[in-house]
Amino acid sequence: MNVNVFKIPQRSPDDLTGLETLIQQGTIDPATIVAIMGKTEGNGCVNDFTRGFAVQTLKFYLQAKTSIEQAKTVIYVMSGGTEGVLSPHLTVFTRENDSAEGDRRWGLVLGVHHTRNFLPNEIGTLTMIHVVAAGVKTAIAQAGLTPEHVHFVQIKCPLMTADRLDNSPIPDSYKSMAYSRAASALGVAVALGEIDPEHLTDADICHNYALYSSVASTSAGVELQNCEILVLGNARDSTSDFVIGHGVMQHALDIDAVKQAIASTGSPDRIINVFAKAEADPSGKILDRRHTMLDDSDISHTRMARAVVGAVVASVVQDPMVYVSGGSEHQGPAGGGPIAVIA
Template identity: 40%
Template sequence: MRASVHRLGMAHPGDLSQLAALFDAGTLDPRHVCAVIGKTEGNGGVNDFTRGYFTLAFSALLAERSGRPRAEILDSVPCVLSGGTEGVLSPHYLVFAREAVEVAPVTGQKRLAIGVAFSPAMPPEQVGCRAHVDLVVAAVQQAMADAGIDDPADVHFVQVKAPCVTAARAQEAAARGAAVLTAESGRSMAYARVAGAFGVALALGDAPAARLTEDAMFRDYDLQSDRASISSGVEVACNEVILLGNSAGWSGDLAIAHRPMADALDIGGVSAVLGDLGLAAAPQLSAADAARIHGVLVKCEPDRRGALRGNRHTMLDDTDINAQRHIRGAVGGLVAGIIGDGRIFVSGGAEHQGPDGGGLIAVIARV
């Protein structure tokens, strides 16, 4: 197998012109597209419909070009969008593709491997609960098998898009005599992220299974996975999983590396992950090295203790701008300054995803 990753810009959330151009030129076969991760210019909240707008446009284009029914594409090609391109962040999307090739993998070298999976649809009363965690565990294991990865150590990034509870979904559950964990949509998204993070940690062995309980959610922040990136939204009803790692069974010229980010100022963590791929930031990547990068994926979180390296921050107390928008802009600026490119996937809400008050970074590059 061989993986490819195309990083494409967009003029608006429904703009797929760059992807269409790849199809037209024969550079990318639409039948090989297996997943998408992208940043849209919405607010990132419950009512951020830019994510659904992009998904609609993407599935329509892929259906047209591949000859597959749109419903089949929606059920088999994860399309994970994160809203919010604050500051220097640029709206863009990563198109992941894989194809069977006759070229043998290089002995002793591991290359980018991609796996995808979908959990069964979840009733709203399961969001954020143990049943949610277990569904993510099973989906991550399925994605590993889909990627042909046996060793969890070879997994570097797991993106999960989880459903959340809306007012309508809460009412539907109540009509059946079921109770949701929380009917507040924003809080539901947070619980979904934590359930996803616990599921990834369990599947990959990143934390002791006995400690990954519902009681530990939002309490024991030592429990985390620095390979988990979890988003939640109204546009999905199941858990969509995109798993990225390196495998000796794959060929091509791409590889992925990841590092935890200790906090929002951890420039060292960014430089370290670049170094893992043979890229040197001094202090910014050269144009030649920057051109080797095919994707940058970041999770971040405003420190819940209200201080950053001993100094007070006001992100949590700003009633005008949501804290997640603050942190996306801040960390996005830091990483973009090093990479020299604003096309960075930066997602907030990193509870139990990387160190408390920090997060993670993963980079895909030509090696």
């Protein structure tokens, strides 16, 4: 498997000039695109339509370049919110089959999967966990990976708008984002053997934060009703020039974890992009100091957390064009989150 990764700046959610240039130059064959992750400049909350706008623009563009069927197979993960210094951009993943003579090396491989659509009463439940776990296992097998060599699992998951809440046990649309992210993350943990599914209950979701995945990154959006799964890891028979490593931030200011994740790639001077999760510590404290992110009624705590972690990561790599997603329920320890680096 030959995987390539391209980081492309954007002037707006519908700006594809950078992608178009790479395609015109022959650097990217649009038929080989399997996943696109993006940071868009909306609020990252329920009514952030920059995510759907970006996905719609990409789908129409790729349909014209390839086909409607091919464009539907791509994983689209748009994460809203570029608070602070975060800079809007796309990360494009391509995948090609190797030739028999390819030079094999320890390098990046990937797998993808689209789950079925979820009913409103399934979002944020054990059913969602089990469906996601099965999808993650499928993507791992597609990539030719073993669980111990998985470094990052990115999932785009659904949320519920007010008109769908009548059929859901979740009280409001904003909380549906957290429950959807949480169940998706626990699905990753189950698939990778990080937790025992036999002891999981619905009551654990968004409550028992001792249960988490160290490699899951989940992002909820109104633009889909299923989960789109991207699994990234390293394998010995790759022909990719890229490699991925990861770490786990214990708190929002954990610079050491950022540095360790970078070092784990073995190529600290050749970073392509950094992918991190961020949340306001539910204890109300960071490093034993009180924070007020959870008490602010004007600005969502997920937006504040993105700004903090974005600044921390950008200060280490000296590049504000990094992917930081807010809301890390069951994604790393409470108040922290996984961080992955591609070099």
